[in-house]
Amino acid sequence: MKEALACPSIDTSFRVYCLPRLPILYLSRFMRSGDKEDLQKAIELAQEASLLISNGNPAFSNMLICLKEVFDSFNHSISGQFGDLDNSGDTFEVQVAEQAVAATPENCPSHVQKLLLLAFAYDNRFSLLKDRADLQRAIQTLEKATSLVPIGEGVRATVLSTLSCQYERWFQFGGLENQEDLWKVMVCNEELFTNSNRSTSLESRILSGVRLCNLCLRCEASYEAAEVAAGIIALLSQITQGSLDRRDHEYLLSQTTHLPSAVFSLFLDIGKSATEAFRVLEAGRGVMASLAIKSQTSVSLLEDINPQLHKRYQTLRNQLCTRTNSDDQPMLESNQNPQILEMRQPFFIERELQKTEDEIRKIPGFSTFQLPLGEEELKSLATDGPIVAFNDTAVRCHALIITTAGLEALLLEDLDSRDAVRRITRISQISGRHPTKLGDNNDEMEDLLKWLWVSAVRPVLDHLGYLHPAPGSRKDCELPRIWWITCGALGLAPLHAAGIYGKPGAESAMDFVVSSYISTAQALDFARTKSRAQLEQPKDAQKEALLVSASDEYLGFEAEIQDIRDIIQNHCNPITLQDASRSDVLHQLKRSKIAHFACHGVSVWFQGGPGVPQTSPSDSYLLLKGSKDDIDGKSNEKITVADLVGIKTPKARLAYLSACSTAKISPDKLSDETINIANAFQLAGYPHVVGTIWEAEDESATMIAKSFYEKLWNQDSGPQSFDVALALHRAVKKLMNDPEWKDDFIAWAPFVHIGA
Structure with a gap:
């Protein structure tokens, strides 16, 4: 299209057709690449289109819509990271929109559309100049548009939604928040929400x-x-x-x-x-x-x-x-x-x-x-052990406890939501293993585990009657099970490791319960269903274990895989893939009962905006090939969360992810969705998943993985529903009690069991 417009002999009508569209193509490329030259070119072409196309031309409305989208992105960008762009567009956009409104009779069907564009233009100019008079003009323009559109017209929903947003901006930037204005914006949103317009x-x-x-x-x-x-x-x-x-x-x-x-x-x-x-x-x-x-x-x-x-x-x-x-x-x-x-x-x-x-x-x-799930279904889920969800708000914090007797909300009087968010946010900052900071970071982690125990976990276990007998008086296999739902700020925390360590009267969650995590009660029901289906398969069915590793000269991924192969080869048929392709791994996952990954894991957060490509936890991945030094390289083979959600694994039983942050939930705008690699494996059909909630230390990760499989395969029957969580509990506890590792909380605390 660019080459066609550059041709001297181009037909005028074709030029009129192309001009409003080419800026959108430049704008689309800008949204992906963030290249400010693309945005500047979009503005120039939009201005050229406005000079060529007159009000009477049928393409005039299309040109206005083009201008609106271009200037929307223009104004968002120059108010942020592209401050050196030409900023003349704000006044130009208002002039064009005012011209369009003046040229269109009120009884014309497109008049309301022109009013909308004018309101957008005022809003964009306000974003640049911060003159609240422009917000008032936008509100007045939209109120007029509302009066012209009867209930039932599709465009009314757009007008009302835009008007509501303008009122919110008016309140946000110091406009008088009187009852009349509040009532108006509530009426707008109520009509939209209840769908009384029937077209929203x-x-x-x-x-x-x-x-x-x-x-x-x-x-x-x-x-x-x-x-x-x-x-x-x-x-x-x-x-x-x-x-x-x-x-x-x-x-x-x-x-x-x-x-x-x-x-x-x-x-x-x-x-x-x-x-x-x-x-x-x-x-x-x-x-x-x-x-x-x-x-x-x-x-x-x-x-x-x-x-x-x-x-x-x-x-x-x-x-x-x-x-x-x-x-x-x-x-x-x-x-x-x-x-x-x-x-x-x-x-x-x-x-x-x-x-x-x-x-x-x-x-x-x-x-x-x-x-x-209804109350009876929820109570049934608690047959193997209680299910607990922490809910923290600025007003108060509760632990919702599900047992076979029913559901109850336990008020946590010593837990403050703001303090919880502050402390939990620190986890990602102190869980790194920088040599000069490791001692201080472990001290802070120990303090966090104590706070977590005193404020949240201990009150729950006390309420359940699980704090007796004293620590050490029961074998691990005699401890009750508990499932922690990863909800709210505390859902991001190492609840299983909460406790007071290294002091007289030391006690921790691992002394009293065997912990598992789950994203929702429905996910637990799904995992249990998958687990039962696996137990019903013939005992002589072929058992394949997929062992995947990535080459890294600094880390022992290959050695870990070899150790695990030696342990499990008498119980199943191990298939080893090193530096494998994405397609090969996905193919083998569909056939395997067990999948073990020894590689790098990368957790991605939600972000996005004009000129910034959107990312989300769905982009989190396991790096199948490549070292940590080139972890962002485009040529690396990887499996993302989105890849896993789409596959079917009818034979799946256990996924062990010996990689960094595979069970980490990012504390961002999608935290309620609990999207991470470990949960993706569960959705793919694995009833049991072992993952990490922060970066795993190489040596400790290998030790825990080896110990886990040794304890898991103690019985000829292989991994059962209870044995997976118990095997991890024992493996972590073994390292925790090792004099060399007991004070290295960052090394042994991130490993968690997710599932049935």
């Missing part, structure tokens, strides 16, 4: 619900806030796997960070039961994992039993999730049958989806289809 997209409803919930909390309307928040979480469960790009799905979920924890506390505050509070907490966390689990269980089973009903259900969910607000859709479809248009509205699709789910729940065995 699922994404817009969720985002408007978040704004409405925050407004309710600002007004101290706890009941209303709890009701709205529960509604948001219900909407999150309507998103289908594959209906949104994974990046888009993650971005949407990042906008609801910490909402489930807030709802849990709100529910308890307004007198709801611990069961009701936990069910809403459970439904709002691990949403993407929940979709993956359901696609392998209830939804997959429905397809086998009733293919037609399954097809109708999936079609409706995909339509609901992919339906987006389109400002010009009513104009494009105005000549179509009104009944057909109505059937395409989210309101109609949602109603039909509800009817379909009700029909599915009438099928024997599907009474709880797409519903959170």
Whole structure:
């Protein structure tokens, strides 16, 4: 297209067609690369388009939309890292938008669209010049647009959503927060959230619900806030796997960070039961994992039993999730049958989806289809040991405890949320093994483990009656089991290692319980189901163990694999891959019962923005080939979280990840999703996973891995549900009691068992 525009003989009409589009291509490349020259070129071409295309030309609206997108990115960027760009675009954009509004009669269908663009232009200029008069102009423009659009028009949702955001910015930058303004913005968001407009997209409803919930909390309307928040979480469960790009799905979920924890506390505050509070907490966390689990269980089973009903259900969910607000859709479809248009509205699709789910729940065995686990199901999960979730908010902190007797919320009076966040955030900073800082870091880690024991873990074990008899009076195999749900700030902490060490009266969690971790109760149910399926397989079935290592001249990956091969070769058939390709490893995973990785692991955090390529925990990976020195090299073979979620491993039993940070949950905007490599293996079908919550020390990692397999294979029957967690418990405890390692908490504390 660039070459065509440069041709001297190009037809004028074709030039008019190309000019509004070429800036978008430059802008798209800028969003990927961050190259400011691409952004500058987009601006120049957009300005050229505005001079060439007149108001009367049918391409004028397209040109305006082009300008809006270009200047949006322009203004975001020059207010950040590209301060040397030409900043004349703000005034130019306002002039073009004002010209468009003036040239369009109010009764013209595109007039509201022009008002929207003008509001965007005012907002962009405010971002640059910080003149609050521009925010007022944007609000007034949007209020006028709202008055021109009747309820039921698709563009109304966009206008209301934009107006709500402008009010929020007005409040944020010092605008007078009076009751009238608060009421206006609450009405905007309520209309969007409740879908009274009947044409609001699922994404817009969720985002408007978040704004409405925050407004309710600002007004101290706890009941209303709890009701709205529960509604948001219900909407999150309507998103289908594959209906949104994974990046888009993650971005949407990042906008609801910490909402489930807030709802849990709100529910308890307004007198709801611990069961009701936990069910809403459970439904709002691990949403993407929940979709993956359901696609392998209830939804997959429905397809086998009733293919037609399954097809109708999936079609409706995909339509609901992919339906987006389109400002010009009513104009494009105005000549179509009104009944057909109505059937395409989210309101109609949602109603039909509800009817379909009700029909599915009438099928024997599907009474709880797409519903959170009920109280009896949760109590049943606690048969092998209690399940505990910590929930911390600025108001108060609780431990939600599930036993066979029921669910209860234990108030943790000595636990402060702000202190917890501060301490837990320090873990990533002190868990490194820099020689000059190792002593100080271990001292701080010891202090953190003591605080964790006194403030959180000990009160829970005391409540359960697990602190008697005294430490050392029972064998490890006699200790009760406990599952820690990785929820809130404490879900990122080494709960299994909490304790007081090296002093008279020393005691720790490892003296009283054998710990396991799990992302959600639903994930535990899934792991148990997979574990039972493995136990039902014939005992003479072929048992293959995949042993994967990466070459590194400084680390003993190869030696670790050889040690493990020697231990397990009498129990299964080991297959060794060194510096393997991604495709070879993924292929072997589908055939293997056990997978052991001795390589580098990299945990990635969520980030993104204009000119900054988006990354997320789904990009976390195991490095199959290459050393730590070139860990970011593009030529390296790697397996990512996203790779693992998509594979099926019918024979899988155990994945041991002897790599750094494989079970680490990044304390970012996606922390509620608990996305990491270890959890990805569990979703791929491994009922047991061993991982690390920070960087593992090479020598200690090899010692623990070797000890783990020695203890695991003590019985001819191989790894059973209890033996995996117990084997790791014993292996870690062996190193912990070694005089050479006992004070090196950073070396032995990161190893955790995840699963059944």
